[in-house]
Amino acid sequence: xxxxxxxxxxxxxxxxxxxxxxxxxxxxxxxxxxxxxxxxxxxxxxxxxxxxxxxxxxxxxxxxxxxxxxxxxxxxxxxxxxxxxxxxxxxxxxxxxxxxxxxxxxxxxxxxxxxxxxxxxxxxxxxxxxxxxxxxxxxxxxxxxxxxxxxx
Amino acid sequence: xxxxxxxxxxxxxxxxxxxxxxxxxxxxxxxxxxxxxxxxxxxxxxxxxxxxxxxxxxxxxxxxxxxxxxxxxxxxxxxxxxxxxxxxxxxxxxxxxxxxxxxxxxxxxxxxxxxxxxxxxxxxxxxxxxxxxxxxxxxxxxxxxxxxxxxxxxxxxxxxxxxxxxxxxxxxxxxxxxxxxxxxxxxxxxxxxxxxxxxxxxxxxxxxxxxxxxxxxxxxxxxxxxxxxxxxxxxxxxxxxxxxxxxxxxxxxxxxxxxxxxxxxxxxxxxxxxxxxxxxxxxxxxxxxxxxxxxxxxxxxxxxxxxxxxxxxxxxxxxxxxxxxxxxxxxxxxxxxxxxxxxxxxxxxxxxxxxxxxxxxxxxxxxxxxxxxxxxxxxxxxxxxxxxxxxxxxxxxxxxxxxxxxxxxxxxxxxxxxxxxxxxxxxxxxxxxxxxxxxxxxxxxxxxxxxxxx
Numbered sequence: 001x002x003x004x005x006x007x008x009x010x011x012x013x014x015x016x017x018x019x020x021x022x023x024x025x026x027x028x029x030x031x032x033x034x035x036x037x038x039x040x041x042x043x044x045x046x047x048x049x050x051x052x053x054x055x056x057x058x059x060x061x062x063x064x065x066x067x068x069x070x071x072x073x074x075x076x077x078x079x080x081x082x083x084x085x086x087x088x089x090x091x092x093x094x095x096x097x098x099x100x101x102x103x104x105x106x107x108x109x110x111x112x113x114x115x116x117x118x119x120x121x122x123x124x125x126x127x128x129x130x131x132x133x134x135x136x137x138x139x140x141x142x143x144x145x146x147x148x149x150x151x152x
Numbered sequence: 153x154x155x156x157x158x159x160x161x162x163x164x165x166x167x168x169x170x171x172x173x174x175x176x177x178x179x180x181x182x183x184x185x186x187x188x189x190x191x192x193x194x195x196x197x198x199x200x201x202x203x204x205x206x207x208x209x210x211x212x213x214x215x216x217x218x219x220x221x222x223x224x225x226x227x228x229x230x231x232x233x234x235x236x237x238x239x240x241x242x243x244x245x246x247x248x249x250x251x252x253x254x255x256x257x258x259x260x261x262x263x264x265x266x267x268x269x270x271x272x273x274x275x276x277x278x279x280x281x282x283x284x285x286x287x288x289x290x291x292x293x294x295x296x297x298x299x300x301x302x303x304x305x306x307x308x309x310x311x312x313x314x315x316x317x318x319x320x321x322x323x324x325x326x327x328x329x330x331x332x333x334x335x336x337x338x339x340x341x342x343x344x345x346x347x348x349x350x351x352x353x354x355x356x357x358x359x360x361x362x363x364x365x366x367x368x369x370x371x372x373x374x375x376x377x378x379x380x381x382x383x384x385x386x387x388x389x390x391x392x393x394x395x396x397x398x399x400x401x402x403x404x405x406x407x408x409x410x411x412x413x414x415x416x417x418x419x420x421x422x423x424x425x426x427x428x429x430x431x432x433x434x435x436x437x438x439x440x441x442x443x444x445x446x447x448x449x450x451x452x453x454x455x456x457x458x459x460x461x462x463x464x465x466x467x468x469x470x471x472x473x474x475x476x477x478x479x480x481x482x483x484x485x486x487x488x489x490x491x492x493x494x495x496x497x498x499x500x501x502x503x504x505x506x507x508x509x510x511x512x513x514x515x516x517x518x519x520x521x522x523x524x525x526x527x528x529x530x531x532x533x534x535x536x537x538x539x540x541x542x543x544x545x546x547x548x549x550x551x552x553x554x555x556x557x558x559x560x561x562x563x564x565x566x567x568x569x570x571x572x573x574x575x576x577x578x579x580x581x582x583x584x585x586x587x588x589x590x591x592x593x594x595x596x597x598x599x600x601x602x603x604x605x606x
Contacts, residue, residue: 081204081218083225114217114247138225140203141212142187 066132066144074124075132075144082111082118084139086131094135096146100128108146111139126151155179155230155254155469159223160198161244162234163213164537165523166445167194170232173461182226184219186212188531193523200226207533213237216244223253230254230468232461236535239444240267256468258421258443259368265417266441270311270349276438279416281409284428284437286351292329295350299328302352308332310339311347314440316386318342321353354437356589357428359383360395361442362410363452365463367472368420374407375456376482378424378448381590382577384500389570389593390577391448392487393455396548396586399434406436413441422449422464431587447490447540450521454486454544485551486544489559489578491522493536495568503568504532513561517544517554530567538569548586552578576601 069075078084086094086109096108106122130147133139157180160170167183171194174181183198188207195201202222205212212218214237223231231253233239242263248255257263266272273283285302288311289295299306299322308331310318318339320331332348340346363375379395380388395403410425424446426439449460458475466474494500507528512520522539530536541558545551556578562571577583580596 081202081225082221113221116217138202138222141205142203 069144069147072149073129074126074148074150076108076120076122076124076146076148078111078133078139078141078143078145079120080111080113080118081141082113082139084120084133084135084137084145085110085112086133086135096128096131098128098131101151102126102128102148109133120145122146122148124148124150155465157182157226157228158230158232158256158465159184159219159226159228160194160232160234161213161219162232162237162239163189163192163194163523163534165521165539166234166447167192168197168523169521170234170461171197173459173465176459177462177465179465182222182228184213184222186533188529188533191529193525193528202226207531209237209533216241216247219244220247220251220253223248224251228253230256230465232256232464233444235444235447240442242267254468256421256464258366258419258423262417262419263443266423266443268311269309269313269440270347272440273349273438275416276413279413281413281438282436284351284354284439286349288347288349289332292332295328295332296325298350299325302350305353305355307351307353308335308348309351310335310343310345311349312343312345313339318348319386354428354430356432356591357430358395358587358589359388359426359439360398360406360429360436361424361426361446362407363446363449363460364410364414364419364423364425365460365467365473365475366414366417366419366421366423367467368418369472370415370418371473372411372414372419373473373475373477373480374411375452375458375460375480377403377406378451379587380448381588382583382593383590384593384597388448389490390487390574390583391451392485392548392551393451394482394485395429397431398429398587402429402434402436409436409438413438417441419443421467422460431589447537448488450519450540450542451486451488454519454542455482455484456480457483484544484546485548486542487548487551487555488540488542489555489574490537491539491541491562491564491574492570493530493538493567494570496570496573498568500570502532502536504530504536505567506530507564508566509563510565511561511563512539513541513558515554515558515561517551518542518558519544520558524564538564538567552584 102122103125104123107119108122109120111118126148129149133145159182160167161184171181181198182200183194184202184204185195186207204218238244240263242260245255245260270288276283304325305323308320318335320335322328322331335348336346358381360377360379362377366372376393377395378391378393380391382390413425422445424442427436428439429436493503495503510524510526519542524538543551543555545554559571559575
């Protein structure tokens with residue numbers, strides 16, 4: 001079983017309309033935990049419970065699999081191993097989009113390490129040209145998250 | 153739910169060792185690596201590799217939350233912590249319990265019970281296991297009174313300690329206040345716990361430890377003992393089983409005490425109960441329990457035929473113990489040398505670098521546990537263990553001959569090693585006759601042997 005974005009949006013809506021702050025949905029292969037209130041900054045956390053074979057599981061883009069950026073471009077590496085989120089909350093617009101001008105301290109995403117949310121800053125000024133990391137996926141330490149055309 | 157995928161939170165030879173058993177069991181492996189270990193042998197052998205942080209272990213291998221997040225994010229059912237790093241950190245075991253990931257090791261409260269050395273002493277006493285005369289000291293008045301009762305020479309030891317850190321020898325009770333202050337400061341810096349306690353110093357003791365396996369419900373068996381008396385600054389260099397020249401009665405009593413201690417804790421998993429054995433008085437004292445797989449576990453595997461990593465996994469998986477005590481058969485003798493990247497000619501200074509040549513022997517009765525191949529890097533951030541060369545034979549003499557032949561065939565270039573030093577020890581008549589005490593190696597070094605450079 002897999003969840004589509006639409007499924008998640010529907011479940012979120014149900015939770016939003018209910019009196020509950022927390023929802024844990026577990027089927028044979030999938031576990032979804034949703035929380036709101038003070039923990040609302042935390043996006044949906046999913047966990048595969050029944051493990052598909054490692055080889056078949058979608059491997060996150062490993063740092064070494066992305067070619068080094070050509071001259072004039074710079075990659076922003078993940079400062080931590082954790083789950084990468086593009087938006088502050090599910091349903092909200094992402095922190096950044098391709099084509100956007102960013103500054104060194106622009107937040108490009110969040111990395112969750114065991115319920116602790118860590119903002120990731122670009123650390124470089126320029127134009128965002130590519131986003132490598134998928135939303136709500138595990139990223140490794142040092143893995144390129146986004147690519148930036150550095151400003152003069 | 154059977155364990156199908158394990159996150160290995162360690163590096164070096166033990167990561168390779170764990171992967172080997174997982175492959176034999178059909179279990180998938182995810183190896184957590186620092187940036188310094190991306191190209192390691194373990195990283196090549198694991199089904200998947202995750203980079204958890206930069207080289208310093210405080211930013212990678214010692215990060216509890218990152219390790220558990222890595223396991224959850226790759227759908228691992230279990231975490232194997234190996235030895236060192238987080239293996240005896242109750243916080244990891246506890247977070248695993250909370251997140252529903254099996255921790256391949258004891259329960260968090262058992263790690264705590266043996267991690268605090270004073271508490272471990274109390275548990276030993278409760279299990280009728282003899283401890284070295286000594287105890288806690290809350291203030292200088294108590295220290296003085298206790299010091300007088302114990303008598304000199306004595307040791308000031310760290311409650312949270314191990315490996316000789318926070319440990320001071322006192323030969324004259326007038327030195328006690330100074331030693332207490334120094335040990336306490338050292339312990340505070342090293343372990344974040346400045347508490348110290350006193351113990352009588354037993355000179356010429358032998359370090360003998362018992363391998364145990366517990367099912368967590370009071371079922372405990374032992375898999376014989378190991379003699380680890382050949383130590384330099386509390387670091388073991390050569391380990392062997394059985395312990396030479398031990399009377400059958402003393403050996404039996406030591407085994408029984410270890411089992412009693414582990415049963416008292418309802419210990420789960422593989423563990424080692426360490427004793428200091430006073431051969432002259434034919435008595436022994438509890439030192440501490442190591443709540444993890446140990447570096448020297450292969451000697452026990454050689455004589456028992458068991459795969460202790462597989463036993464750890466089975467216990468974590470809820471399968472309990474596969475063997476009863478009577479099923480454990482110990483055959484022959486096994487001896488292990490720890491091959492380190494260190495230079496005996498320069499006071500055993502660590503020798504990091506890149507390996508340009510690595511040749512390890514294969515022969516009957518020889519096992520080599522290593523992660524070192526040509527091109528491997530020995531980073532300066534971690535311990536200097538390159539390999540363990542283990543020999544097995546029908547008796548000690550045969551095992552020693554095989555071990556020396558095997559060491560003669562080892563070739564390591566690119567870093568200094570202590571292979572030649574090991575051969576010099578094996579050739580020493582005092583070691584060859586067996587049953588040396590923990591003061592042996594300093595004595596051997598004081599004789600100024602011409603240490604062959606590895």
